Amino acid sequence: MRVVAFVGPSGTGKSHRALTVAHDHHSEAIIDDGLLIKGTKILAGSSAKSEQNKVQAVKRAIFMDKAHRDSVKNALTKSKVENLLIIGTSDKMADKICENLALPAPAEYVRIQDVATKHEMNKARETRLKEGKHIVPVPTIELKPHLSGVLIDLPHRLFSHKQKKKKQDEKSIVRPTFSYYGKLTVSDYVVIDIVKIIMQKQFDVDKITDIRVRRPSDANKGMTIYLELVLFYGVNIFNVVKIIQNKIKDKVEMMTAMPVREVNVSIRSLSVKTRGEKS
Numbered sequence: 001m002r003v004v005a006f007v008g009p010s011g012t013g014k015s016h017r018a019l020t021v022a023h024d025h026h027s028e029a030i031i032d033d034g035l036l037i038k039g040t041k042i043l044a045g046s047s048a049k050s051e052q053n054k055v056q057a058v059k060r061a062i063f064m065d066k067a068h069r070d071s072v073k074n075a076l077t078k079s080k081v082e083n084l085l086i087i088g089t090s091d092k093m094a095d096k097i098c099e100n101l102a103l104p105a106p107a108e109y110v111r112i113q114d115v116a117t118k119h120e121m122n123k124a125r126e127t128r129l130k131e132g133k134h135i136v137p138v139p140t141i142e143l144k145p146h147l148s149g150v151l152i153d154l155p156h157r158l159f160s161h162k163q164k165k166k167k168q169d170e171k172s173i174v175r176p177t178f179s180y181y182g183k184l185t186v187s188d189y190v191v192i193d194i195v196k197i198i199m200q201k202q203f204d205v206d207k208i209t210d211i212r213v214r215r216p217s218d219a220n221k222g223m224t225i226y227l228e229l230v231l232f233y234g235v236n237i238f239n240v241v242k243i244i245q246n247k248i249k250d251k252v253e254m255m256t257a258m259p260v261r262e263v264n265v266s267i268r269s270l271s272v273k274t275r276g277e278k279s
Contacts (some may be wrong), residue, residue, distance in 0.1 A: 005094035005104055006087050008112025012121040014087050016189035021110055023197055027085035034060040034070045040188035062093060063100040072099055186256045188213040194255055198247055204240045206230040206271040220260030233270040241265045
């Protein structure tokens with residue numbers, strides 16, 4: 001197994017960028033805060049956020065408990081993970097996780113400074129300190145069985161299409177018992193990263209020139225995603241845009257459990273290069 005460590009001080013935005021870093025390094029699974037995550041599913045482990053104090057949370061995050069450790073080791077074996085991303089606050093923490101889980105030492109250490117600007121890290125730290133927000137790189141619905149807190153007003157449509165919608169049932173807020181971590185939310189960075197990954201698989205798109213996310217004050221109304229693209233000359237613009245809008249809406253809602261109201265796509269220009277010369 002090849003292990004990549006993604007390290008940086010707490011609150012600097014590592015979990016914002018976990019999906020992108022994992023994708024760039026071909027990592028099939030992520031270990032973050034005591035959880036083993038593959039794709040959009042939690043395969044094993046229990047969240048450090050379920051602990052009642054910081055000391056216990058740290059022990060949970062580095063797999064000091066034998067039962068916790070064994071469950072994750074077994075899941076890694078059964079899922080046949082070959083490339084793993086480990087998120088930690090330091091090289092030492094990442095090394096300790098590898099040691100406790102009997103994994104090879106990290107083949108590479110990716111620093112938060114490598115993928116985020118100083119301004120972005122300061123903004124993430126400010127958000128953590130002022131608003132108490134902490135990000136987990138899985139959909140909210142996946143967190144419910146792994147936190148001892150309660151999931152407030154999760155939309156019933158996520159569980160069953162047959163259930164009728166009740167008033168004020170659109171919020172997706174996890175309230176963990178360990179209040180040190182505060183709110184759990186999904187950052188705009190995560191949404192933008194998801195869109196980038198989707199666009200990399202669109203052969204009719206030459207490049208992305210802009211991505212923006214706008215959220216209304218009333219979260220129930222859903223976010224709007226603005227996308228500016230350069231397409232290859234000769235494609236059916238209407239069909240391509242329709243496919244892109246549907247894919248972005250479906251994937252973002254699936255991975256974040258947050259409603260997407262609109263996906264507005266603007267075509268900046270057409271490229272005369274062949275698809276093999278994609279930027």
